[in-house]
Amino acid sequence: MIDFSYTIWILLIPLIVFVVTGLTGNRFKPIVTGIIGTAGLGVVFLLSVITAYKFFFVLDKVGGAFQRLLAFNHTWLHLTDKLHIDIGVLLDPISVMMLIVISTVSFMVHIYSLGYMKGEKGFARFFSILSLFSFSMLGLVIATNIFQMYIFWELVGVSSFLLIGFYYEKDSAVAASKKAFIVTRFADLGFLIGILLLSYTTGTFDFITLTGPNSPAFTSGQGIMFLGMSTMTWSMLFVFMGGAGKSAMFPLHIWLPDAMEGPTPVSALIHAATMVVAGVYLVARMFPIFHHEQSALEIVAWVGGFTSLFAAVIACTQYDIKRVLAYSTMSQIGYMMLALGVSGYGGEDGLGYMASMFHLFTHAFFKALLFLGAGAIIHAVHSNYMNEMGGLRKYLPITHATFLIACLAISGIPPFAGFFSKDEILVAAFHHNKALFAMEYLVAGMTAFYMFRLYFNVFWGQEQHYHHTPHEAPVTMTIPLIILAIGSTFAGFIPFTKLVTSDSLPFESHTEWGIAIPSILIALAGIGIATMLYMKKSDTSKKIATALGGFYTAAYGKFYIDQVYLFITKKILFNYVSRPVAWFDRHIVDGTMNQFAYVTNVVSDRIKGFQSGQLQQYALVFISGVIALALLFIYLWTN
């Protein structure tokens, strides 16, 4: 038995760094804070790699399956003997995989930020919050129970809020951070209800108990039906609502594009690689229960599939490169959700589960790379809009090369990482649901199209007039790009079927070329169309847009989901719910209190004359009182 208790330091180091840098940030030079933060994350990265190595290759397997072990556990709130809230470290294949993903990307983003954020006001604050985020995200994935996960889930939300609103002097950033916080909070309300339902029916928070073979979730909560679904199904749906909020699934996705107001490294870390996949991770973590509740799982699949298509359509029309990437992120997370939704449990049936985790892993690399590349581009030309860019490949050779690799990876061109994971998803979808499968084929083509639309618009096309000659990013920014590019190239060769599976038992998989070859062709077709339209400057794209008419306008306007939300909140909720509540609060609740205060005030105003400060008045009253008492007790009250 190997001792894994040191893994608690993976949590503690970022926390300590956060506290130390948060408290002392103003005393040192900003760069010192940056280096402390980066060094802390470096240690976490090393610890994670060691943990992963030991877990996957050294630790003995039980019956051929990877163990799930509690590396550290502390009973925090003892509610009843069965129901208690613990804080601990749970190691199993997916949490160890997530440790690798988070620590790698976070470490890269830290290094990158040293260059990108240089000279920014609030540099120390940035690194401090980045450490807080790393702490919360790591705590989320190694949570031993759903309540611990919820705590860290909210912490992640807070740090996301703080980082989106990093440029708090900009109104749009403030609005975006508020929007992200409120939308995810709303979703988290569902998550909380789900947790309460689940723990009420099963009597436990613990993941190991909940997702084990004899889970109480399989047997309890089936009797009571509501709207045709059992309690357990409802609780799973509510839990999924929380996951959908965090992972920006339709219709709770509206915060993610706006979240791009944050600094680009933040977008890379939080809104591409780690936090937004928390929803996927949550579903994967609870997968045995979801699998048991097929109707809930079906909803997961359809929400994922629809979001991936929906986001891909919008991504084709946007001009802000970070927003294109944001919609692309939504689309890819939709893929992962879909893969989970179509997955079975155990062995080769669990292909979708494996594929989802696999895609999460590879996506983290190439999407972080894309965002960091976008950051380098923005750093060079000081603009977010691709129609203000063009011909940058001469000026930014390293960014260009790495960005191209990431584009190929996300488009699913072999041998880059995206191909393998996406192919597994398509295979899983094919075996489960043909409609979803067709949808995903379409999305694969669109992904290739919009990524290369972006690529050609930025790096090829007509050279624009820039404020100053664009220059390649400093070395602290290019090194993470190169490392992530290597990851994006080779991550696909990791044998995930041997490592991360639904029941922790390895199985053999083989590329189904019958599905893979058409998907490659579709991706190539997408790339081809993008090449024709955008490699040279031409008006064809505009003509097509005009030809599509209303549909294009709708997609460009993000299908007016934001407006619908605004209508619902401002016109309906504010007018018919908030206003009466506010009226009640102001006039009834406050009014009562104001009346109390008013009466007290008036009375005291009247009687304050008694406190005249006139000694002789006091004496007169005192003596009259004594005489009255004497009269009362000697003559009047004589029984």
Add this chain to the structure above:
Amino acid sequence: MFEGVPIHWFLVLSTLMFFIGIYGFLVRKNLITMLMSIELILNSVCINFVAFNKILYPGHLEGMFFTLFIIAVAAAEASVAIAIIINIYRRLVNIDVEKMDEMKY
């Protein structure tokens, strides 16, 4: 019986003196005259003690000792009060009790 003077006479006398003192305390504005009223009150109490001692408990001396101590306390009280009055006079240039209402509301 003290040779034809009943104790009631003493008590009525001291009562009159006491309430004259009270009256003075209530109407006089000058702090020193108020102090004099307090002396009257104290004195009436002394008369009571002495009369009780001599007429009701002739064998003892408690009343007399009490009176002695009251006189001592009155002396201490008068000296401190006059020190305070002089201090107030130094600050306010008068010793009118109605002007000293800084502690009001």
Add this chain to the structure above:
Amino acid sequence: MTNNQFMFLLFSVVIVVFSLLTVTSRRILRAATFLLFVLVSTSGLYFLLRFNFLAAIQLTLYAGGIVVLIIFSVLLTSHISEKLAIPPVTKRIFAAIAAIAGAVLCILTILQTQFVQKTFDPARTNIRTIGEGMLSTGKYGYALPFEVISVLLLAAMIGSIILAKKRKD
């Protein structure tokens, strides 16, 4: 009317009249003088009751000490020619009502009460007895109050010096 009764009534009339004058006189120095008469008559009452030592103390301490102290402070804080203002009528009425009501109540109570009066002990109090009582720690001994009073007097002395002292600021 016995001698005692006569003397008592004489002192009583002096006490009551000069008490009234003390609290109503508009000249503050005269008020102090009237107070002196009251205190002297009181000491006469003590002589009448054969408390010679106490009467002497009353004369020296009250009449000699406190009244002189009061007169000093009067001279420090007021002009001799100055007349005190007549208090407002309402104030006087309320104070008189309170005082008269209290006096009536007390006098009624006193007159209704029967006291067990002993025969008069005409002996003068021996000064030796007083001294022994003052310093004795046994029954009817007053050593502890004596000590406490001495500490109190010391404290009063220091306190009045501190209070009346000119501040440096």
